[in-house]
Amino acid sequence: TGDIGVSPLAAEAITGFTLIQDDTDRSRSTSVQVTGFAYAANYASPTPSTMTTAIGDMERAYTDAAGRTVAAANLNVMNGLITGATLTAGVYEWGGDIAFSANIYIKGTPDDLFIFKSSGNVIVGSGASVVLVADRTGGGGAPLASNIVWQVAGYVDAGTTSHLEGIFLIKTAAAFKTGSSLNGRILAQTAVTLDSVTVVAP
Numbered sequence: 001t002g003d004i005g006v007s008p009l010a011a012e013a014i015t016g017f018t019l020i021q022d023d024t025d026r027s028r029s030t031s032v033q034v035t036g037f038a039y040a041a042n043y044a045s046p047t048p049s050t051m052t053t054a055i056g057d058m059e060r061a062y063t064d065a066a067g068r069t070v071a072a073a074n075l076n077v078m079n080g081l082i083t084g085a086t087l088t089a090g091v092y093e094w095g096g097d098i099a100f101s102a103n104i105y106i107k108g109t110p111d112d113l114f115i116f117k118s119s120g121n122v123i124v125g126s127g128a129s130v131v132l133v134a135d136r137t138g139g140g141g142a143p144l145a146s147n148i149v150w151q152v153a154g155y156v157d158a159g160t161t162s163h164l165e166g167i168f169l170i171k172t173a174a175a176f177k178t179g180s181s182l183n184g185r186i187l188a189q190t191a192v193t194l195d196s197v198t199v200v201a202p
Contacts, residue, residue: 001035002185002201007051011040016194036201058187062169065151068115080120086133089143093117097154101125106165107133108143114166117151122168126159126177130166145183145202158182167202 006013011029019029019038026044028037039047070093078085080094086105089112097120106114112135132142148166150156156174158164163181168174170188181198 002199003036003039004034005039005051005054007039007041007048007055009040010042011038014038014040058169058189061149061187062151062171062189065115065149065169066117066153068117070117080118083125083128087114087116088112088135089114091115091117094120096120097123099123099125100128102127103129103131105131105133106143106148108135109140110142110144110147111140112143112147114143114148115151116149116166119153121154122150122152122156124156124158124162124164124180127161128159129163132165148184156186156188 004014011019017031017033017038019031021029027047028039028043031038039051041048041051068091070091074090074092076094077092080096080098082098082104083100083102084104086107089108092115094117098116098118102125134142145165146167150166150168152168152170155172156168156170158176158180160177161179164184166184168184168186172189173191174186174188175193176182176195176197178195183200184202186192186199
């Protein structure tokens with residue numbers, strides 16, 4: 001669920017989706033694969049300016065996340081091989097890849113903010129999941145995907161049937177493989193590849 005879009009590319013860059021434009025509204029398309037709308041830079045006004053604004057917002061969000069201060073204890077946790085890790089609220093940074101081949105756990109409350117910064121890539125093994133866990137001392141439920149940010153200087157590779165949570169701000173590309181899923185958003189500056197993937201906007 002949610003919208004998809006490309007800019008400054010034209011709609012022809014959105015491949016594998018059946019895009020249908022309504023003659024009465026050329027600013028967007030619908031698709032049987034999308035619960036929402038598809039937008040592109042060559043669609044009718046106001047889409048081109050809206051897309052330009054969205055790209056600027058994405059780039060500023062990426063820069064903001066990249067500049068967040070990190071406590072020493074949250075630097076290069078487990079040398080980036082974080083399978084089985086439980087991560088609590090805060091800003092984390094890795095000088096290389098983040099990788100996990102089985103579940104990891106993000107623990108906190110709905111008000112907590114999590115920022116995971118990688119100067120490399122995020123590589124998720126097939127069947128691995130990000131699991132949200134409520135901090136029972138804080139009450140009120142588990143963390144929200146909308147409060148989880150992944151700032152990735154490289155690419156994201158989500159293995160088959162994996163499940164991720166959060167907003168992905170990606171400098172290059174993302175590939176979500178067959179049967180994978182995301183509760184969140186993918187904002188990549190080059191390309192996104194989805195193969196029979198379920199993405200639900202938080």
